[in-house]
Amino acid sequence: MKSKHAQVHFNESGTPVADHFDDVYFSNDSGIDETQHVFVAGNDLLERWQQWRNPTFVIAETGFGTGLNFLVAMRAFNEFKATNPNHPLKHLYFITTEKFPLPQQDMQRALEAFPALKAEAEALAELYPMGLEGCHRLYFERHSTTLDLWIGDVHELLPQWHAPIEGLIDAWFLDGFAPSKNPDMWTDALFSQMARLSKTGTTFGTFTAAGIVKRGLAGVGFDIKKRKGFGRKRDMLTGVFNTANDSVQHKLRLPNGPYYRYVNSAVTEASKVAVVGSGLAAATACLALVKRGINTTLYFDGDTLASGASGNPQGGFYPQLHSEASIASRIQAHSFLYARQAYDHIIKHVKNNGLADVAHDFCGVIQLSFNDKVAERQNKLATADVWPEALIKPVDSKEVSDIANLALPYSGLYIGLGGWLSPPQLVNAMIEEALQSGKLTLKLNHTYVSHKVIEGTPHNQEGGALPGVLDADDVEIASGEAVNGAVRQQVQIRFNVSEPEKCGGNETACATANAGLPQEKPALSGNEKNVIADHLILALGAGAINSEDFNSLSLRPVRGQVEAIPTQPPIDGLNTVLCHKGYMTPALEGRHALGSTYVKNDLTTEVRNEETETNLATHEQALANTSIVQALQHDGKARAATRLGSPDHQPVVGALHNFDVIKSQFAMLSVGKPLTSAPLLPNSVVSTLTCLGSRGLTTAPLMAEVLVSSLCKEPLPLSNDLLNAVNTSRFMTREMIRSQS
Known part of the structure; x- marks a missing residue:
């Protein structure tokens, strides 16, 4: 639902002041310097980024305000990327909350005080969302940064953030108005959610040194340290999350059983992903994958893309x-x-x-x-x-x-x-953009038959296949013992392959020419091909009806x-x-x-x-x-x-299982046990993005983002209740709950 905008006025220094809280959004002295001191330096970001070995870093903030903290962090990350182009850290996620978003004109006026951030402020103004409660995922391609702006009350929003059991956040910017001005935010509930969402070693920085903040954070497992405050503030607080602390509330980390989305091993740049389909679902999934640097192969039957429901002009x-x-x-x-x-x-x-x-x-x-x-x-x-x-x-x-x-x-x-x-032209444009990344390969005239999960090929500690291991298009499966224990599950996919017609040997040109126009499909030649991938995404559209893989879903x-x-x-x-x-x-x-x-x-x-x-x-x-x-x-x-x-008219997005086979594992739901008592879904190397119905143009991009973000163990752009509503396991879960005797 729509949110209430903040009411502000600007003081004699030109600093915005929140009327409701009677407090400034940033220091009258220097907002940029305050952010650098309290949040960037307070979390030791530059040093930590240098030592980081993961592809993403996640900052969470309590209080977006004018967006100043975000812009400073994005600029710092931009500078880091420019001086470290080959660093394994590739992308910054900045997740923030705001109960009363500023009207855009007030935000732009406030940021005019910082000409050094002009480029970043203009990029934010271009994407700044309307006042609608929930998550707005904004992608800043030039800055390798994604902003998740969650509009609403922080106490309602943080419990809705889907997080891996090991934690989601790497650093906290504890902003918001001072505890004396805004006591409703600085509560035990906030600190408990921080504990749930933090990883071991997660840091925080905050401008306040108030006792309620210090005691609250220490009580949930943060080791607290005082540092010199900014400007006229004598002290500020920083800290590091230590899950060895006995008072950490581990029960908050319990996932919602079959709705938990991070069950698979993370898909990385070392992975090979196969996508099957030719329409909007497949194209959006491919584009989301290659933007993360993941090697992707798109398989589809026929000579052209968008030959099904995505083919309407x-x-x-x-x-x-x-x-x-x-x-x-x-x-x-x-x-x-x-x-x-x-x-x-x-x-x-x-x-x-x-x-x-x-x-x-x-x-x-x-x-x-x-x-x-x-x-x-x-x-x-x-x-x-x-x-x-x-x-x-x-x-x-x-x-x-x-x-x-x-x-x-x-x-x-x-x-x-x-x-x-035009859906077919849109699909073409997405695939062309994905092809330009050099990470996408097209395989046309491949009719999907079936798949089976296999013990994967040996990999080294960096995730790369060992010398001599067969690649994704070989028909034989390499055998061998694990190196450093790193044998992974993979998926072997079976296709029927027919010869492309009138393509001149150029599969890409053939696939993207005349997309969506009626074509006479060549008959299957009977040539069978097996390929191996680290993950399979089935985006078959109506073709799922003819696949046994979907028998346990009601389509x-x-x-x-x-x-x-x-x-x-x-x-x-x-x-x-x-x-x-x-x-x-x-x-x-x-x-x-x-x-x-x-x-x-x-x-x-x-x-x-x-x-x-x-x-x-x-x-x-x-x-x-x-x-x-x-x-x-x-x-x-x-x-x-x-x-x-689908029966409830919602998309179906996530891990694909034979739910008829595994539902006996969730029998406790039929006797009234809570979801948190149910086991997680088994690890899966097969997912689906399907059941977009007649609203595919509306839902495909965000559903693809949900799927690929979960595969990569990144933050998810929907609240838990909405994620559950599109989860592949929801039909099984509802069946078990309704069978209570």
Whole structure:
């Protein structure tokens, strides 16, 4: 739900002051120097980074404020990277909370006082999110930094951070207003959550030396040290987390059994990952992997990408929101905002690198109030005041007509950041960007058959395969004893391979040409191929229906046909996406997308005249107060594909198991035991990203980020309740709980 913005004024020194707390956001003397002294030096960051051997470093902050601490840390990391280009530390995560986010104009005004941070401040202003509670993941590519800005109360947010049992955070910036001004933040609950989230050796720095802070941190396992404070402050506190301390509350580290996501060995730059699929799910997963430097191979049947549900020439892009901040609505809202950021990046990348354009128009989306029931529902959403107006707002019939450039006697809801994109062109652009990294290989005409888990090939301590070990495309499995005990599980994947047609031997060029257009797939040649990878991601879309790997999941295939109506009066001037029971887009290359049918459990994809009639009838009924649909001429061009959904209509993201086989291990849930008493899922070298349904354009980027972040044991960009709602194990878990006798 939407957050309350901070109310501030600027004092005579130009420093922002929070009206609610009557305290400054940073020192009147020098905010940059204060951050350097208290947080950068207080956590010994520069020295620790030099000695760091992991690819990521995670800073957590309590109180984002103006973003000054983040900008200083990002600049320091940038300088470290510039002077240490080959250092194993590659990426900085900065996780921060803010209960009352500053309005953007106040934040920018405050940061104008620091011209040395101009470039970083402009980058933040470009991505600064709207005031919506929850996690906003912002990616600063030029700075090798990811900012997770969690909007809300710190005491509600920290328990929702998914963390490895061994801890998540490497350093704490304990900011926020002084304990005397903001006692609600500096509590035992905060200190206990810090203990849960900290690793052995995690440090903290804070400007305060208040006794309540010192005692609270010492009580949960931090070894405390006083240092000279900044400016007029005599003392400040620093410390190091020591889990050997007997008073550490280890029970807080208990994961939620089958929902715990960090069960696998971390995927690293030394790993080889196989992704199977050709649509948005596969493309977003590949891009997320290669951005982390992970060697990835994409396998798919046929000669082209986006041959399934991602192949429609146009797709509406918007979230499905309700009048309450339900789990489903929150997943939609945050997925939509993350996807918009991702698509802006891809479109900019395409333009800057001279690649094929991604047809799109972020022209907004209007959800029409086309009958009394819908009007009542929309009015309830508007009066509930749950969502920021920057996300969705009510509009009257005149506003609807002005936005759409079409006379429409309906009110509605307007989603200004939405619009439409070409899914096949988007998939192509993602794969082209991934290919430019040098970390992605394409393997077309590979039809997935099955997989099996094997004892992996021997590796050295650095994670590299030993000399003589076969690589991922060899058909034989290397045998040998572990070196330093480092034998890992791998996955052997079986494909049927047919010869590419008309590719001239260039698989990449063939795969990315004419993506999404109907192609006659060559028959399987019967050539079988086995490949070995460290991890397998199955992003098969509707193809999962035919795979035994998904038998223990309840899948819901739904056929959908979309018409391609020639542009004509009165819709030739349509300037926005119209939604009701169906949708209509502005024209692309002289045609409007008009859809869509929903036929359950139908995997056929031929165009049907009766579904064309259904689509036209749906639009005619919804627009009954106009003569728009009756006047349309349709020449019969359409496309049908099968979407894959789940019983609860949420994506399915995470480790893939035969849940029918392992559910007996979770029998304690059927007698009322809590989730924390249940075991973790077994280690898995197979994951899935599937069941995106008809909202794939909205959810794919964030769901891929969730999956790849968990595989790499990085911070996750969703709260635990939302992560649980998309977990692959949720159906098994619910079944066991409901079977209580």
